[in-house]
Amino acid sequence: MTLEEIIDHRKTLARTCVTKAVFPDTTNHHDTLFGGTALQWMDEISFIAATRFSRQNIVTVSSDRIDFKHAVPAGSVVELVANVVEVGRTSIKVRVDMYVESLYEDGSIKAITGYFSFVAIDEDKKPTPVLPQSFLDQYQGK
Template identity: 40%
Template sequence: MKAKPCIDSLAVKISHVLPPDTNSHGTLFGGKLMAYIDDVAAIAAERHSRRPVVTASTDSVDFLHPVKEGDTICLEAFVTYTHHTSMEVFVKAVTENLITGDRKMCATAFLTLVALDKNNRPTPVPKVYPETEEEKWLHEGAKKRAEYRRQRRDDSKELAEKFGTDLPWKRGK
């Protein structure tokens, strides 16, 4: 497979923040923003791999600034690193007041998505290469983030084994 530059996977999503999207504080629901993040990341990963994808993990989504009703939210996503069947995708979200032009970075996130074959099994993806200084910086940090994800996944598996599927009031019976 021929390697592709990061920019080839760029996906952009822009939406108005409307009343049904907001909480009692008049700001965008965090879960709504997380859904937008997952959606735009999947588009970037599919654009890179030209395969269906599933989300394998979402690193901590850091909410940096509230998104107010009436503003817009613009999300940009692109593949920063690839492994055999997985892709790390960086997403940034910027809110804008269209009247004043005031823009603020409101969230950042990294997601890992896996490409699937026709049998819904993981399948190889093309390598990705950075071109800009920002892309190079993200690419260089990807192995460290991947190791952190592996450790976090191992911790999650341990938690799952410890707590199991029983309801709390049935444990120990």
């Protein structure tokens, strides 16, 4: 396999989806999901996707461009979908889309989109390749 094929395969394996109910304890005075709660959920699922991609210790280094397109009302259901979209030598960027749907109607709309960047770290907390040579060797049958 080429490096590009390995990365594409790892991206497929890393895709992560989580469904959550929006209960009153996660809403603000407008009866919509707290922005901070949405960010927490998005950081968590993006962390899972990045870890699934690299299977190493990783840390969040930034959240980039969070677009709140639609309010998420109390009593609705949200689905968070995380996909690895960029891979650097030591870094991974994950896009998270949050979709909102009513409990009582079909269909959903994209409510929030955000990007989260991670760095793989070694035992000394120093950046390390997200795909170390030993990992790549497994794909090459070595």
